[in-house]
Amino acid sequence: MGTKSHSFNQKIFTLSLILLSFSLLILVTFFGSKHNIITERLKLQQSSYDDHQPNQVFTNPRWFDLIQEEINGKKIKVGLINFDEKEISEYQMHGSAVSTVHVHFDHVSKSTKWEDIFPTWIDENQESGPPPACPEIPMPRLEAYRDLDVVVAKVPCEGWTGKAGLRDVFRLQVNLVVANILVRSGWVMPDIKRPVYVVFIGVCGPMPEIFRCDDMLSKVGDHWVYKPELRRLKQKVLMPLGSCQIAPALGKTGKEAWRPHDPKLHENFKKMKLSRFHQKEAYVTVLHSSDAYVCGAITLAQSIILSNSTRDLLLLHDENISPKSLTGLRYAGWKTRQIERIRSPFSEKGSYNEWNYSKLRIWLLTWYDKVIFIDSDLLVLKNIDRLFVYPQLSAARNDRTLFNSGIMVIEPSLCMFEDLMVKSFKLESYNGGDQGFLNEAFTWWHRLPSKVNYLKYYQGNESHESIPDDVSAIHYLGLKPWMCYRDYDCNWDVEVRQVFANDKANEKWWQVYDAMPEKLQQYCGLTKHMDWRIKKWRKIARNLRLPDEHWKIGVKDPRQFNLIIE
Numbered sequence: 001m002g003t004k005s006h007s008f009n010q011k012i013f014t015l016s017l018i019l020l021s022f023s024l025l026i027l028v029t030f031f032g033s034k035h036n037i038i039t040e041r042l043k044l045q046q047s048s049y050d051d052h053q054p055n056q057v058f059t060n061p062r063w064f065d066l067i068q069e070e071i072n073g074k075k076i077k078v079g080l081i082n083f084d085e086k087e088i089s090e091y092q093m094h095g096s097a098v099s100t101v102h103v104h105f106d107h108v109s110k111s112t113k114w115e116d117i118f119p120t121w122i123d124e125n126q127e128s129g130p131p132p133a134c135p136e137i138p139m140p141r142l143e144a145y146r147d148l149d150v151v152v153a154k155v156p157c158e159g160w161t162g163k164a165g166l167r168d169v170f171r172l173q174v175n176l177v178v179a180n181i182l183v184r185s186g187w188v189m190p191d192i193k194r195p196v197y198v199v200f201i202g203v204c205g206p207m208p209e210i211f212r213c214d215d216m217l218s219k220v221g222d223h224w225v226y227k228p229e230l231r232r233l234k235q236k237v238l239m240p241l242g243s244c245q246i247a248p249a250l251g252k253t254g255k256e257a258w259r260p261h262d263p264k265l266h267e268n269f270k271k272m273k274l275s276r277f278h279q280k281e282a283y284v285t286v287l288h289s290s291d292a293y294v295c296g297a298i299t300l301a302q303s304i305i306l307s308n309s310t311r312d313l314l315l316l317h318d319e320n321i322s323p324k325s326l327t328g329l330r331y332a333g334w335k336t337r338q339i340e341r342i343r344s345p346f347s348e349k350g351s352y353n354e355w356n357y358s359k360l361r362i363w364l365l366t367w368y369d370k371v372i373f374i375d376s377d378l379l380v381l382k383n384i385d386r387l388f389v390y391p392q393l394s395a396a397r398n399d400r401t402l403f404n405s406g407i408m409v410i411e412p413s414l415c416m417f418e419d420l421m422v423k424s425f426k427l428e429s430y431n432g433g434d435q436g437f438l439n440e441a442f443t444w445w446h447r448l449p450s451k452v453n454y455l456k457y458y459q460g461n462e463s464h465e466s467i468p469d470d471v472s473a474i475h476y477l478g479l480k481p482w483m484c485y486r487d488y489d490c491n492w493d494v495e496v497r498q499v500f501a502n503d504k505a506n507e508k509w510w511q512v513y514d515a516m517p518e519k520l521q522q523y524c525g526l527t528k529h530m531d532w533r534i535k536k537w538r539k540i541a542r543n544l545r546l547p548d549e550h551w552k553i554g555v556k557d558p559r560q561f562n563l564i565i566e
């Protein structure tokens with residue numbers, strides 16, 4: 001019993017000792033760290049005294065903490081963009097290793113609207129006369145800021161909710177000022193570049209159209225740190241401000257923004273482009289949900305091959321495309337790859353565009369540098385391989401400030417895909433389809449000539465009778481040629497669809513069909529249901545005695561006698 005109680009006391013004693021030392025340890029750590037904080041503060045105060053500014057206490061601005069590791073104690077020069085005088089002192093870095101300059105530029109005129117930069121219509125035929133003018137967006141005197149290492153910019157995020165894309169002229173100006181300054185500072189000679197960094201401050205971040213997410217080093221709160229790839233950034237600053245001008249091809253502008261144009265340098269650029277920047281590129285289309293567009297995709301591939309294109313043809317499809325269709329598609333020239341389709345969050349169940357967000361999968365094709373997405377209801381008439389030089393996102397116009405998503409030049413990127421997927425649940429789409437969504441995700445886009453995505457759509461008294469000679473690709477809006485008899489464009493039979501009708505465009509499509517091997521033509525047959533639908537609308541048109549009188553045409557299309565069994 002005695003020994004037992006003895007050992008019991010000993011245990012209590014040991015336990016108390018442990019508890020005591022533990023509390024002591026906590027106390028020491030607490031006061032110790034407090035002491036450290038105090039001495040750090042004192043040191044900082046001391047260093048600011050050294051700077052002869054006795055009235056202020058400085059700590060590192062947050063941007064400096066974020067970039068510190070990258071610059072690794074080197075002496076750096078920093079440009080501050082879009083801060084007012086009061087804020088400057090807050091963001092300025094005090095210390096002998098950092099010098100700061102305030103980048104000055106005039107605020108873009110308040111009267112400049114987004115619609116001025118992205119007008120619906122411009123005179124695209126630039127051979128006659130000077131190119132259409134873009135509004136002026138003032139830039140800083142670039143030569144005054146050519147050796148910066150870091151740019152810190154406050155980005156305007158006015159009206160940002162995440163529900164719609166920002167179309168803010170001042171935001172564009174600040175992003176372009178940053179891009180120009182970085183290119184100027186980082187791209188010293190055609191083949192000499194030095195690392196430059198940028199920290200954006202603002203909840204909406206930089207414009208993803210100009211600053212690629214691939215170049216982001218970190219994001220902490222509303223601070224976004226980027227180390228931009230200068231080659232791509234340079235191309236961005238050479239692009240027109242918006243769709244107010246047709247985007248010129250890279251290397252053709254002759255006005256690198258940071259130095260006068262020199263033809264010899266220009267030659268060097270061209271050589272570099274050929275040897276070092278050999279790109280992997282592809283035309284890509286997407287089929288999902290049903291076999292309805294298989295014939296379209298087959299004809300499209302054949303038309304691209306006829307145009308003597310040298311690029312890959314890749315078709316993404318979901319599980320609903322039948323094995324027989326895939327055989328035909330491969331025979332037509334497509335490489336095929338299965339994907340899972342993506343639902344459009346804002347479309348109704350069962351609606352025509354329920355799965356249109358499947359298109360977003362093109363950003364996952366990261367083994368290609370560039371992709372031209374092309375809808376399966378297009379037909380290529382002339383080689384359009386030259387479009388691969390344009391940066392993301394280049395497209396032809398649709399209406400208002402928007403582009404048409406039927407042909408798009410994009411740059412695959414995993415982080416961009418992820419970003420788009422996150423945004424797809426927030427950004428609203430005006431038509432529930434991918435086009436409305438992509439126009440919110442890429443409000444800043446580059447205009448390709450309309451003739452590379454000729455929209456078969458006629459308003460008012462516009463002629464439905466011809467297509468211009470210079471058209472490179474026709475976009476078959478409305479009912480597709482393979483859903484009609486070949487004798488005429490059956491959009492004529494339905495009053496609300498007559499805006500899409502053009503017999504000449506219809507003929508062009510059937511010319512490519514006629515040039516295809518029979519093995520491929522069999523994918524373009526009419527089913528009993530398709531035939532029934534054409535006949536139904538012809539009858540309605542006849543009863544209405546529609547004045548275009550296409551319902552009077554004696555149909556000779558042999559497909560009507562060889563209906564395919566489903």
Ligand SMILES: *[C@@H]1O[C@H](CO)[C@@H](O)[C@H](O)[C@H]1NC(C)=O
Binds near residue numbers: 307
């Ligand atoms: C493709 O190349 C062939 C042979 O060189 C040529 O005859 C044809 O015109 C070319 N097609 C186009 C659309 O340029």
Ligand SMILES: *[C@@H]1O[C@H](CO)[C@@H](O)[C@H](O)[C@H]1NC(C)=O
Binds near residue numbers: 352353354432
């Ligand atoms: C969505 O896809 C369907 C076919 O898959 C197509 O008919 C329709 O035009 C597309 N809609 C939009 C808005 O892109």
Ligand SMILES: *[C@@H]1O[C@H](CO)[C@@H](O)[C@H](O)[C@H]1NC(C)=O
Binds near residue numbers: 462
């Ligand atoms: C079409 O109508 C507009 C007025 O609405 C007129 O100015 C134009 O000359 C017409 N064009 C043709 C080809 O008839």
